Amino acid sequence: MYNYLDFEKPVQDLELKILELKKLAENGEAVDVADEITRLEKRSRDALRDLYKALTPWQKVQVARHSDRPHCVDYIKGLFSDFTPLAGDRNFGEDQAIVGGFARFRGEPVAIIGQEKGSDTTSRLRHNFGSVRPEGYRKAVRLMELADRFKIPLLTLVDTAGAYPGVGAEERGQAEAIARSTSACLALKVPSISVVIGEGGSGGAIAIATANRVYMLEHAIYSVISPEGAASILWRDTTRSKDAATNMKITAQDLLELKIIDAIIPEPMGGAQRAPETVIAATGDLIARTMKEFAGANTDFREQRREKYLAMGRSL
Amino acid sequence: MNWITNYVRPKINSMLGRRTDMPENLWIKDPETGEMVFHKDLESNQFVIPSSGHHMKISAKERLKFFFDDGKYEALDNPKVTQDPLKFRDEKRYTDRLKDAKAKTGLEDAIINALGTVEGLPVVVTVQDFAFMGGSLGMAAGDAIVHGFEVALQRKRPLILFAASGGARMQEGILSLMQLPRTTVGVDRLKEAGLPYIVVLTNPTTGGVTASYAMLGDVHIAEPGALIGFAGPRVIEQTIREKLPDGFQRSEYLMEHGMVDMVVSRLEMRQTIARLLKMLLKMPGEQKPLEPEILPPAVVAAETRPQA
Numbered sequence: 001m002y003n004y005l006d007f008e009k010p011v012q013d014l015e016l017k018i019l020e021l022k023k024l025a026e027n028g029e030a031v032d033v034a035d036e037i038t039r040l041e042k043r044s045r046d047a048l049r050d051l052y053k054a055l056t057p058w059q060k061v062q063v064a065r066h067s068d069r070p071h072c073v074d075y076i077k078g079l080f081s082d083f084t085p086l087a088g089d090r091n092f093g094e095d096q097a098i099v100g101g102f103a104r105f106r107g108e109p110v111a112i113i114g115q116e117k118g119s120d121t122t123s124r125l126r127h128n129f130g131s132v133r134p135e136g137y138r139k140a141v142r143l144m145e146l147a148d149r150f151k152i153p154l155l156t157l158v159d160t161a162g163a164y165p166g167v168g169a170e171e172r173g174q175a176e177a178i179a180r181s182t183s184a185c186l187a188l189k190v191p192s193i194s195v196v197i198g199e200g201g202s203g204g205a206i207a208i209a210t211a212n213r214v215y216m217l218e219h220a221i222y223s224v225i226s227p228e229g230a231a232s233i234l235w236r237d238t239t240r241s242k243d244a245a246t247n248m249k250i251t252a253q254d255l256l257e258l259k260i261i262d263a264i265i266p267e268p269m270g271g272a273q274r275a276p277e278t279v280i281a282a283t284g285d286l287i288a289r290t291m292k293e294f295a296g297a298n299t300d301f302r303e304q305r306r307e308k309y310l311a312m313g314r315s316l
Numbered sequence: 317m318n319w320i321t322n323y324v325r326p327k328i329n330s331m332l333g334r335r336t337d338m339p340e341n342l343w344i345k346d347p348e349t350g351e352m353v354f355h356k357d358l359e360s361n362q363f364v365i366p367s368s369g370h371h372m373k374i375s376a377k378e379r380l381k382f383f384f385d386d387g388k389y390e391a392l393d394n395p396k397v398t399q400d401p402l403k404f405r406d407e408k409r410y411t412d413r414l415k416d417a418k419a420k421t422g423l424e425d426a427i428i429n430a431l432g433t434v435e436g437l438p439v440v441v442t443v444q445d446f447a448f449m450g451g452s453l454g455m456a457a458g459d460a461i462v463h464g465f466e467v468a469l470q471r472k473r474p475l476i477l478f479a480a481s482g483g484a485r486m487q488e489g490i491l492s493l494m495q496l497p498r499t500t501v502g503v504d505r506l507k508e509a510g511l512p513y514i515v516v517l518t519n520p521t522t523g524g525v526t527a528s529y530a531m532l533g534d535v536h537i538a539e540p541g542a543l544i545g546f547a548g549p550r551v552i553e554q555t556i557r558e559k560l561p562d563g564f565q566r567s568e569y570l571m572e573h574g575m576v577d578m579v580v581s582r583l584e585m586r587q588t589i590a591r592l593l594k595m596l597l598k599m600p601g602e603q604k605p606l607e608p609e610i611l612p613p614a615v616v617a618a619e620t621r622p623q624a
Contacts, residue, residue, distance in 0.1 A: 163527075165547030165555050170565060173575050175526035175546035183500050183532060202484075202493060203527040203546070210497045224484045224493040224524070234406035234486055248489040249402050258401070260490050306505075309497045310462065313455045316398045316491075 002274075005062045011051065011270075014044035048270045055219065057245040057254075061227055063219040063271045064198050065161075070276035072099055072114035072157045075197065078280040079287070080105055080112065086146075088139060092172060095136030097128045097164070098208075100143045102152065106288060111147035113140050113208055114157030117198070130199075131164035134177035137207050141184040153294065154192040155287060156185075156208045161226065163204030178207040185210035186309070191294040191301045195265070195283060196220045196252075197272075212305050213290050214260070216252035217279065218267040222260070223250035260312060346370055362582045371539045371582055373519060375421070376428045376445035379478055383441060383586055389432035392467060394424055394460040401455065402489050410487040413449065421448045425456035426481070429464040431471075435590035437599070439476055440468040446480040446520070453525055454485030458495030461529060465502030474512040474593050479530040483523020496528040503532045512596045514589055517544045517567065517576065535592060536576040537585070538567035544576075 004012040018040045024030035025037075055063065063069075076083050080103035087094045100113040115132060118124030147154050163174055185192065185208065194211035200222030209222075216222060230244035231237060255261045265282050268275035294301075343352045346365045353365055362382045363372040374382070381387040404410040418424065426448040430441050442464040444451045451457075461477075468475040484492040506513050515533030517526075519542035526546055538544060545565035553560060563569050567579045580588050594601055 163546065165551045167552060167556060167560065167564070170545050170547065170552065171573050173531075173573070176531040176575060178527040178546065179496075179500065179529075179531040182497050182528065183504060186497060186500055186504060203496060203524050206493055206496050207527075222490060224489055225486055230406075230486050236407075243406075247402065247404055247406070248486070250489065255490060258490065260494060306501045309494065310501055312494045312498065313397070313401065313491045314459075316401045 003066070003068055005059070005066065007059050007062070008048075008051065011044055011048045014040055014047060018044065045269075052219075052270055056242070057221075057249075057251050058227065058242040060219050060251050061221055061241075061245050063273070064221045066271065066273045067119070068273040069198055070272055070280055071119060072116040072159055072197070074276055075157055075195075075280055075283060076103065076112060076114070078277065079284045080110070083112070086139075086143060089135045089142060091135070091138055093133075093135040095128070095133045095139060096126050097130055097132040097160070098136035098140055099127075100139060102147075105155070105284075105291070108291070109152050110291075111143055111152050111154045112157070113143055113154065115160040115205075115208070117159060128164060130160045131162060132160060132204055132207075133164050133166070133169045134172045134174050137163075137177035137181040140181050140208055144181075144184045144188060148188050148190055151190055153190050153291065154188060154211070156192065156194040156211060158194060158196040158200050158205050158209045158222075159198035160201045160204045161199055162201035163207070178203045181207035182210050186305060187302065188305070189302050191291075191299075192305070193287060193290055195287075196222050196261075197283075201226065210305070210309070212294075212301055212308070213262045215263050215265055215283075215286060216255060216261050217265050217272060217283075218252055219271055220252055221245075221250045222252075222255055223248055258313075258316065344372070364582050369540060369581070371519065371541060373446055373480070375447060376423065376443040376478075379443045380428065380430050380432075380441060382582070383476075383478075384430070384432035384434060385436065389430040389441070392429040392431065392463070394427065394429070394456065395463050397455040397459050399456075400487070401491055402487070404487040404489070406487070413487065417447075417449045421445060423448050425454070425460065426451045427457045427460035427464070429460060429467065431467070431473075434476075434586055434593075437590055437593055437597075438471070438473050439593070440464055440471070440473050442475060442477040444478060444480045444525075446482075449485065450483075451479075451481035451525075452483060452485035452492075453481060453495045453499075454488040454492050455495070457485070458492075458498050461495075461499045462502045465499075465506050468511060469506055469509055472509070472511065474514065474597070475506060476514045476516065476589060477529065477533070478516045478518055479521040479525055480518045481521055481523065481525040481530075483525055493524065496524055499529040500532065503529050507534070512593055514593070516585065516589075517570075518542050520544070522546065522548055531575075534596075537588065538570060538576045538579050539582055539585075540567055540579050542567045544570050 021033045021037050025033050083103035085101040099116045102111055115130045116127045117130035118127040192211035194209045194214045196216040198220055202224055227241040227245035231240040252264045256264055265286055268278040272279040344355055344358055345352055346368050348370045349368050363374050380389050400410045426445050428443050512534050514535050515530055517538040521530050521544045543565055549560055570576045571579050
């Protein structure tokens with residue numbers, strides 16, 4: 001069954017009613033419900049459209065974190081062939097919060113690095129809910145250097161609540177690992193594309209999201225701290241998360257306006273979780289257009305990337 | 317006029333570079349031992365408590381004064397940036413918080429860049445002042461740091477950065493996060509030019525600041541007992557639901573775990589950094605070079621050899 005978000009209650013009521021009527025009709029317990037079903041379906045479609053047309057930032061936070069949203073592995077499955085995952089930081093361990101390797105995108109080799117949250121208890125634990133430890137960032141650095149050496153463009157898929165805050169992570173230099181990873185993104189001579197597919201959680205995200213082009217899904221969020229974290233620090237009141245979400249400007253629309261991201265990938269009505277294939281295909285098309293543009297350009301991608309970041313915020 | 321106004325007043329004012337001339341600042345309590353120390357003794361010891369070695373927080377201006385030769389330096393103007401780009405407010409308006417911080421510290425934001433010499437070596441020094449909104453990193457501080465690196469690059473000087481920060485300036489949202497890659501560009505360009513970049517981690521340095529320029533130094537030096545880490549201890553405690561070990565995320569712990577090269581007392585900071593930089597830059601050291609007569613003859617320049 002579909003996992004409804006709290007604010008989707010009106011749609012949920014209508015959709016459950018439709019299901020109920022359909023079941024009655026199937027069992028022959030009700031007749032002539034076809035018209036009623038059609039009417040309800042239109043109403044529920046309209047209700048869904050109206051909700052998603054005007055999502056508040058806090059509602060977008062819920063959508064961005066929705067458990068049925070396509071995750072990194074779904075994009076990899078949907079868009080690439082020959083995906084060959086590579087593992088380990090050659091130093092301490094293998095962190096599966098980062099999935100990475102090489103694959104073919106419409107025939108051409110690409111390097112992929114993405115954060116994976118997992119989709120059931122087993123896979124969530126295996127991927128540590130998408131919260132990356134230092135080994136994950138060091139693996140990312142390794143893959144970036146490998147991509148650069150073989151002149152293969154990089155695609156990163158960003159979806160994390162944040163880097164993992166734990167004793168072991170601190171012990172092994174979480175901060176240094178993130179800093180090195182951001183620096184590795186900036187050092188690439190090959191072009192890079194980053195797509196925030198769900199949550200872009202602070203330093204944990206920027207470590208792999210520093211790219212020539214940064215895109216966001218329509219209902220994704222990208223932020224320096226979670227709204228809950230900001231509420232507890234700035235308002236000293238965790239119930240103020242809604243205000244924090246609004247005031248911190250964390251939506252794709254806000255970030256496009258602030259010129260932090262380059263484009264927004266539209267989501268199907270009701271969010272990516274309602275039609276994963278549609279949003280995965282749209283993402284693929286934008287990646288293809290960008291790759292084509294890169295291939296035809298005579299650009300120093302490292303210099304372009306550096307200047308792009310230095311220019312950020314200077315023209316506001 | 318009495319002995320207090322004559323003798324004590326100017327010292328209090330200079331102590332933190334602030335207008336907090338409260339008489340209780342006359343004596344300062346060592347947070348570790350509870351011992352009361354006369355501020356004059358403390359100032360002459362760079363605010364390191366003589367008996368316990370506890371390093372107190374100091375302002376950016378004091379830091380510069382203690383670090384440069386004869387306390388002399390030239391502070392650079394910081395680039396102008398948009399204040400309050402998000403029109404942010406929490407319990408208070410961000411613009412009001414900025415106003416308060418400026419009044420309290422006499423600074424424009426959390427960063428000062430300065431030019432000067434340390435043991436005769438010309439350097440650029442970037443200092444973060446924790447008193448300005450927890451040394452937090454926003455557009456103004458980020459741009460100032462980038463500027464510091466650019467000046468060091470233009471003048472071909474090493475850069476020494478004293479970090480002190482709670483992390484991101486949350487009131488600037490995503491723009492604060494973007495200071496991580498922006499400052500990293502500055503670091504990378506300096507390194508490419510073959511110029512040394514020394515980071516001094518002071519109490520406290522946490523969050524996004526450690527996840528960027530503060531952990532990308534050629535050499536990392538920490539002041540004793542400083543709190544240094546990515547996630548704050550409270551966040552970690554909430555995540556793992558257990559008490560953290562003693563000394564966790566302190567300088568000595570970081571050194572033990574390979575994250576800093578050395579833990580150095582503030583009183584020895586100048587000498588340590590100057591000694592290291594002069595070697596990295598292949599400049600003559602303090603020790604006299606070996607006397608020519610003890611060198612093998614071939615090393616003695618031809619013209620100084622006695623002619624046959």
